[in-house]
Amino acid sequence: MVFKLNNQLLSRMAIGDGHGENSSYFDGWKAYDSDPYHHQNNPDGVIQMGLAENQLCFDKVEEWLKKNPAASICTPEGVAGFKDVAIFQDYHGLPQFRNAVAKFMGKVRGDRVSFDPDRIVMAGGATGAHETVAFCLADPGEALLVPTPYYPGFDRDLRWRTGVQLVPIECDSANNFKLRMEDLEAAYEMAKLNNIRVKGLLLTNPSNPLGTILDGDTLRNIAAFTNENNIHLICDEIYSATVFGKPDYVSIAEIVDEDRKSGRNVLNLDLIHIVYSLSKDMGFPGLRVGIVYSYNDVVVSCARKMSSFGLVSAQTQHMIGSMLSDAEFVEEFLGANRARLAERHGAFTGGLGRVGIRCLRSSNAGLFVWMDLRRLLKEQSVEAETALWRVIINEVKLNVSPGSSFHCSEPGWFRVCFANMDDETMEVALGRIRAFVAKHKEAMKPARKLCAQSSLKLSFSGRIYDEFIMSPRSPIPQSPLVRART
Amino acid sequence: MTESPSSEPEPPSPKPRAAAGNGMRLVVPLQGVVQGRGGLILGSLIPCALFYFLQLYLKRHRSPKPPASSSNPPSPSSSSPNLGDLARTSSRSNLLGRGSIVPVRLSSRGMAIAKPNDSPYYVGLDKVAGDRFHRVDNPEGIIQLGLSENTLCFDLIERWMKENLMDSLMGGDGAELSINGMATYQPFDGLMELKVAMADFMSRVMGKGVSFNPSQMVLMAGATPAIEILTFCLADHGNAFLIPTPYYPGFDRDIKFRTGVELIPVHCRSTDNFMLTVTALDQAYNQARKRGLKVRGILFSNPSNPVGNILSRETLYELLDFAQEKNIHIISDEIFAGSLYGTAEEFVSVAEIIEGEEFDKSRVHIIYGLSKDLSLPGFRVGVVYSYNENVLAAAKRLTRFSSISAPTQRLLISMLSDAKFIEEYIETNRKRIRRMYDLFVGGLDQLGIRCAKSSGGLYCWADMSVLIALYSEKGELELWDKLLNVGKVNVTPGSACHCIEPGWFRCCFTALAEEDVPLVMERIGKVAEMCKSGH
Secondary structure, three states: OOOOOOHHHOOHHHHOOOOOOOOHHHHHHHHHHHOEOEOOOEOOOEEEOOOOOOOOOHHHHHHHHHHOHHHHOOOOOOHHHHHHHHHOOOOOOOHHHHHHHHHHHHHHOOOOOOOOHHHEEEEEHHHHHHHHHHHHHOOOOOEEEEEOOOOOHHHHHOOOOOOOEEEEEOOOHHHOOOOOHHHHHHHHHHHHHOOOOEEEEEEEOOOOOOOOOOOHHHHHHHHHHHHHOOOEEEEEOOOHHHOOOOOOOOOHHHHHHHHHHOOOOOOOHHHEEEEEEOOOOOOOHHHOEEEEEEOOHHHHHHHHHHHHHOOOOHHHHHHHHHHHHOHHHHHHHHHHHHHHHHHHHHHHHHHHHHOOOEEOOOOOOOOEEEEEOHHHOOOOOHHHHHHHHHHHHHHHOEEOEEHHHHOOOOOOEEEEEOOOOOHHHHHHHHHHHHHHHHHHHHOOOOHHHHHHHOOOOOOOOHHHHHHHHOOOOOOOOOOHHHHHHO | OOOOOOOOOOOOOOOOOHHHOHHHHHHHHHHHHHOOOOOHHHHHHHHHHHHHHHHHHHHHHOOOOOOOOOOOOOOOOOOOOOOOOOOOOHHHOOOOOOOOOOOOOOOHHHHHHHOOOOOHHHHHHHHHHHOEOEOOOEOOOEEEOOOOOOOOOHHHHHHHHHHHHHHHHHOOOOOOOOOHHHHOOOOOOOOHHHHHHHHHHHHHHOOOOOOOOHHHEEEEOOHHHHHHHHHHHHOOOOOEEEEEEOOOOHHHHHHHOOOOOEEEEEEOOHHHOOOOOHHHHHHHHHHHHHOOOOEEEEEEEOOOOOOOOOOOHHHHHHHHHHHHHHOOEEEEEOOOOOOEOOOOOOOOOHHHHHOOOOOOHHHEEEEEEOOOOOOOHHHOOEEEEEOOHHHHHHHHHHHHHOOOOHHHHHHHHHHHHOHHHHHHHHHHHHHHHHHHHHHHHHHHHHOOOEEOOOOEOOEEEEEOHHHOOOOOHHHHHHHHHHHHHOOOEEOEEHHHHOOOOOOEEEEEOOOOOHHHHHHHHHHHHHHHHHHHOOO
């Protein structure tokens, strides 16, 4: 068996590092996967708190599916529609699917705005949607501004195959990491000075990892800025239905609507685009439903053609189309989603608060908290943060995500996901945190020694990593409940 | 050393002629600079000034970018596979910005892709969408023969579904309906159970002479992303693949859109029954080299699309040798391997050829999918099968942009694991395709239209050159237009497939019912009459 590995035969992309998987960020995944927590079978295992998955409302979905067997087309009631669905590969998507998604997006925004089904374009999950938008708006070498901290996946999804650059706009805790206009303007000017051609600004609202939303005025100012400078505004709104508390969510769609209804017509809508997905709001990442919604006809047309590379399975379109057309179900689902997230968030932050751990105050959305552990760092540096993180993984046995992986300019912040587990697991996690803080409090000064003792170097070879990551037992990203089922 | 700008420094020998005037004033200080004395300021100022003016000139004369919102008339169809331009919504009627209207800049590749596609392949598909034939509801509508779809065996699948319902959705657990295993994140390159099931299916389809290893497989949402992902792994921007013509029009999109890789046609002729020859390949390779293009691989479809012929063992060996010699990749698109109807030749997968041989397997890759052989294009299931670890690793990472939906994977695991059903399906499918082929090609034959010899695929490659007035692409397109608008039959003209000989048309016949065939022949016959009588 001749299997000569000839690297010169491969493209630069295949050989290169653009996939970002060699980052130490993945140590946590490895630890989780080699030792996953399970109530009975492995109560001392690592609890997965680094995966932003929403599993709080699966019961609602299961109930609906039971009551609507035709939606699945794999049932006696549904099979009559099978042929048409199986053969359907039109990249416009099933009309029922587009209509249902448009309606759902409107409902999520309290019906304050409506969405045009003809502007709904499919993509391979939010991952595919982001990449498609980057392909449409920017050429290789051009850049998008992104406020920090931001989702680590952007480094790969927006840059890898597109050749587009990301220019971070640093935000800090002094004002809760909210994007300030002066920082945005400065970053834009600086990019221009460095001859970087900025094509747009990418906002994640509600924010990952902060779990906060932008207020209407800030959003208006940002839109005015991008409008004035003739650059695109891409709003990633994939967490829009996870807003569980006040203040009320304001979507860019509402700003657009406001501009038009008032008759001012100042905004150039060709610059405004929304990225959406059902992965977070509904907890359906496995279904790979990504949406590009643009107010720019040319972008819609271009994205639609590119959607051939990531069409949503017609079977899934059919199921989602039926499910989201059921107004009663949607109402109930959204209500339950918010209520359960609020409850879980409250329980979690409450538990953390009781041991003196603060989380970002204004967070009222998302599937995670932005935890402040700055005072537990032996020094305010990324190395100290990484050291603390390794302790959390190896001693406390929780997989959380360190702020540095989100390009946070201040060390000591961690994103902790709470919606991908049941109440019991959450209690266990809180218990472990309590124990850790108690221990750490006593050993505050000598904490240095403590850290040094438990040799935390997790060294591993990049290649073994990759095989491991892509193995069926891959940590990326599997939820603990999948394990629990077996 | 400073110099006042108005004075001319005295250059040492060689002295320039003083009579030369302004030109010399320029040269002299430059010469002075070069010789290290005098004219430093002037010598540096003047070139800088020239350069500045050059930049200014270029800036002013740069062609303006095209405006973002191109206004094309909206197409009537809302569900066409081609670009359907949207009607403007009223909210966008007034677009005055604060200052003057500056066109919005998209990426240049975005603009190129967004342009309406005027290839007859796409235009035809659009037209059918707007006026689709239906025996009862729209008997005067356009009959679709331009999309290679197979609806002949849906009854088998439907029956299987009825008998295997819950399992098919939930993956065999039977009892409790659980969304958990379906909705949560799964490995981006497909569940291992699906890979195992696909490997089994592929070996049944390709003939039992070859087995496929699930760990050499990467799954993604369709053959469309499969070929794009493979291209990203094998070639850099600006490189090229050799591809025999005529070829599937979709490759122009799949390969060229975003990867920046070129396709170099290797023309095949009717005298060879459009079979690929190494001579032609070699010629094309050398020509590409001369043009400075780096060829990274050969891409071919086997069974071929649109002709439907299959490559012999000998040719496959020759192709492998050629690839080895030139140190390039082989990409074999075998998506129609299960749609065979020929009895004369046996399909041989490239996997079978290299099994057990001392070839450098690291350059061989296979594209597969369930859109043709299992008639499930809507489900989006594609495969990259490779012998190269690095390609597999890279492709796996790229599947995050195009993963197969989890419930669809579960359904397919169930279906593909039912060996008895699959065997029955493959065999029945072949029989029914054969039957339609006989009917259809027989019908064309009676109209005096011959088809190329073919053994596979869901279509036939018909020679209608006798009907065209002008033996050229123009003549061919005129005939195509007549067939579409007068005959109300959509076929794919050879020019859309880059065929070098005009007059050939691809006609897909597996989405027809048997009773529709006489109607199709009648309509084509009518157009044929028109052409013969000189209209």
